[in-house]
Amino acid sequence: MKNIYNHRISYNVITNAYYENGKTDIKYLKRWDRGTFTNKNIYYSLENSTNIEKYLGVDKKNQSAHITWKFDYRPGNFYINSLKLLLKFHYSSNRSKIQWLIKLLPTRKNPISEFKPINFPLQENNILDLTEIVKDEYGFILKVKMIGGKNHLFRQDVNKNEKSLLNDNFDMDVEVKLRPNIICDEFFKKNFIYSMNEKNFLLNDKNTSDFIIKLKEELSTTNNYKNILEKNFYLHSKILISKSDYFKALFNSQMIESKNRFLNLNDLSLNIFEKLLLYIYYDNIDNLNDINDWIDLLYISSRFLIPKLVQICEFSIRNYVNIDNLEEINLIAKECNAIQLVKYCEMYEINV
Known part of the structure; x- marks a missing residue:
């Protein structure tokens, strides 16, 4: 079995x-x-x-x-x-x-x-x-x-x-x-190794892209000035639909974003969103060695309804759980509907 x-x-x-x-x-x-x-x-x-x-x-x-x-x-x-x-x-x-x-x-x-x-x-x-x-x-x-x-x-x-x-x-x-305690088939199958998608679509290929996401990230500086970063991502609806139930629902809807093939995002980390796209396109997650980055990726993978990436985040966050951050991670897991991570926190060893 x-x-x-x-x-x-x-x-x-x-x-x-x-x-x-x-x-x-x-x-x-x-x-x-x-x-x-x-x-x-x-x-x-x-x-x-x-x-x-x-x-x-x-x-x-x-x-x-x-x-x-x-x-x-x-x-x-x-x-x-x-x-x-x-x-x-x-x-x-x-x-x-x-x-x-x-x-x-x-x-x-x-x-x-x-x-x-x-x-x-x-x-x-x-x-x-x-x-x-x-x-x-x-x-x-x-x-x-x-x-x-x-x-x-x-x-x-x-x-x-x-x-x-x-x-x-x-x-x-x-x-x-x-x-x-956390089943992560995608991790064991791919092990985060680069693999090209079947159609060989390239991320940010303007020539073949049929959908654009404009991401605006607002950063606060030490002088209370706001630094705004903007970037356009040139994407492919077939690739997005293959991994994300969010985009599948979007492209099957009559929403203006679907008709115009353009989506504005304003409340996401540019760095983490790029990690998300790397996974969607290439099954690749690179240079994530910090619990905060993994938590940010969990939030975004939950938001865009990518269950396999949620599993990978659960699998990785598990290694950072300790008695000091247990309650916080449990709340985050519940917010993100990361059921396996919630169970892991519930079953965390208590010395009595």
């Missing part, structure tokens, strides 16, 4: 190791505790008797114990699309004293999250679909609580399961499907 990526983390108690994406020839992390977020009163046991058994057990009798695993996909700029959790119970134990829970990572939209119990059926191999809980979130914490000193987690007979890895046999298997 397009824009969907798989990520899988698995734990095997016999090898006492974590594996990533089903690759059993490489241990992603050695030892159970290195993959945990927190743990308390837990030990790894190798039990020697008639059969050799391995498990995670409670370290102190009659003391509560727990393990948490944190799954945070924000550094990779992903949201969760689905989550399936597999737990294997090979031995009957007092399951009333083993409880599994899950909670979402805190965000600006939901700063306080609480653990919710996960109810497993009483079969040996349990696969739960937890998508409803975590969909469109960027991470979660999985927790197991063990009460009492005789509870064992992931207990397995080594002799019976010595080839468990060959059979893709894990005791805990977390399978997540991810999607980018």
